[in-house]
Amino acid sequence: MFAVLPVRTPTIPPATHTNCYRVGDTVIDPASPYPDEIARLAEWAGPIRRILLTHHHHDHIGGVAALAASTGARVWAHPDSRLPFSIDVAVNDGDRIDTGAGVLVAWHTPGHADGHLVFQLEGTGEVIAGDLVAGEGTIVLVPPEGKLALYLASLARIGAFASRLWPAHGPAVPGSLAQDYIAHRHGRTQQFLAVLAANGPSTPEQIAAAVYATVPSANLALAALQVRAHLDWLEHAGRIRALDHDRWSA
Numbered sequence: 473m474f475a476v477l478p479v480r481t482p483t484i485p486p487a488t489h490t491n492c493y494r495v496g497d498t499v500i501d502p503a504s505p506y507p508d509e510i511a512r513l514a515e516w517a518g519p520i521r522r523i524l525l526t527h528h529h530h531d532h533i534g535g536v537a538a539l540a541a542s543t544g545a546r547v548w549a550h551p552d553s554r555l556p557f558s559i560d561v562a563v564n565d566g567d568r569i570d571t572g573a574g575v576l577v578a579w580h581t582p583g584h585a586d587g588h589l590v591f592q593l594e595g596t597g598e599v600i601a602g603d604l605v606a607g608e609g610t611i612v613l614v615p616p617e618g619k620l621a622l623y624l625a626s627l628a629r630i631g632a633f634a635s636r637l638w639p640a641h642g643p644a645v646p647g648s649l650a651q652d653y654i655a656h657r658h659g660r661t662q663q664f665l666a667v668l669a670a671n672g673p674s675t676p677e678q679i680a681a682a683v684y685a686t687v688p689s690a691n692l693a694l695a696a697l698q699v700r701a702h703l704d705w706l707e708h709a710g711r712i713r714a715l716d717h718d719r720w721s722a
Contacts, residue, residue, distance in 0.1 A: 473574075473598060474638060477516050479504035483531035484694070486609045487641035490531050493600050496573030497521040499545070500591065500600055501640060505534030514542050524569070524576070525549040525559075526602025527585035532640060550580060550587035563589060576600075581630060583623025584611055590630055597635025597647055604630060605649050607642020612694055613701040620657065620705040627654050661702050668712060668722040675718045676700040 478489035481503045490503035492513060499517045501524075504510060513535050523536055523545045537557055540547055546560035548569070553559070563569070565580035575594040582588055584603045591600040603611055604626060613623060630637075631650025638644045660683070667682045668674055676699040677692070684695040703720045706712045712720050 473593065474600065475516075476638070477513065479509045479513055479535070480506060481509075481531040481534060483641065484609065484612060487606070490640050491638070491642075492516075492535075493638065494520070495576060495591075495593070495600075496571030498524055498569065498571040498576070499539065500524045501526055501532045501602070502535035502539045503532045503640075505530075510535045510538045514539060517543065519543065520545045522569070522571070523547045524563070524589075524591065525553065525555075526590065526600070526640065527588040528553040528555045529585060529603070532602070550578075550589050552582075552587035554586070568594065579630060581626035583619055583621075583626045584613060586617055588626070592634075597633055599630060599634045599637050599647070601630070601634075601637040601639045603640050605637050605639050605645060605653060607639045607645050609641060611653070612697065614697050615700050615704055618697070618701050620701045621708070624654055624657060627651075657702075660698070661706065664699055664702050665706070665712070665722060668720065673715055673719045673721040676703060679703075 475494040477492045479492055481490040483490055492502050493500040497520050499520050502513050520543050523540055548561040548563050549559045551562040563578045567578045569576045576591040577594050578589050578591055581590050581604050590602055590604055627650040634647030636644050637647055663683045664679050667679045676696040679699045680692050680695040687695055707714050712722055714720055
């Protein structure tokens with residue numbers, strides 16, 4: 473079905489690797505920028521015709537240029553991807569890609585990244601999920617690109633049919649994890665609202681410190697980004713109001 477090769481990348485801990493996938497004549501997310509990993513990736517990939525990208529973040533694209541140059545493969549990605557190189561073929565929602573070993577159906581799943589795609593093996597519930605979910609760690613939303621409303625909609629859409637999700641980081645997970653992620657985000661939202669109600673006007677950093685009390689201080693900046701994504705969503709829904717760029721009130 474899928475061949476999987478985890479390669480070392482400059483990603484966000486606790487993850488240390490990004491999964492590259494091969495289906496027929498296609499490699500998805502040749503991610504590592506490191507020469508030893510690029511060499512290992514090229515040997516593993518063999519002759520290919522196509523490089524598919526789930527999205528443009530640096531820990532997914534590090535080996536693209538080298539692999540394309542050594543194999544002649546064309547680069548396919550969503551047109552909203554903000555890549556440091558040109559793509560050869562734009563991939564849009566619902567496109568079918570014949571790999572010679574099965575057809576991949578591309579689904580546009582924004583929220584984590586504007587041009588994020590996942591790839592379903594046609595006729596199955598198997599989905600190469602990129603950063604829609606994770607087998608280890610969590611998915612970070614970084615505003616303004618990270619948008620919680622879009623992310624929740626993407627999770628619901630793919631969770632409706634996925635039986636198994638093959639993420640970019642960590643092992644494959646049940647498709648039901650998408651619904652668990654939705655429930656988790658709504659639970660976090662209630663925690664953030666409770667802090668605002670108890671403490672009054674607060675910054676994302678103050679809310680993060682209250683809710684993520686057990687998170688190492690080095691990771692609180694990432695936690696504050698998650699809080700900001702939730703606050704942006706709540707403000708847009710009219711449930712809270714922004715007092716300025718850095719403070720919100722219930």
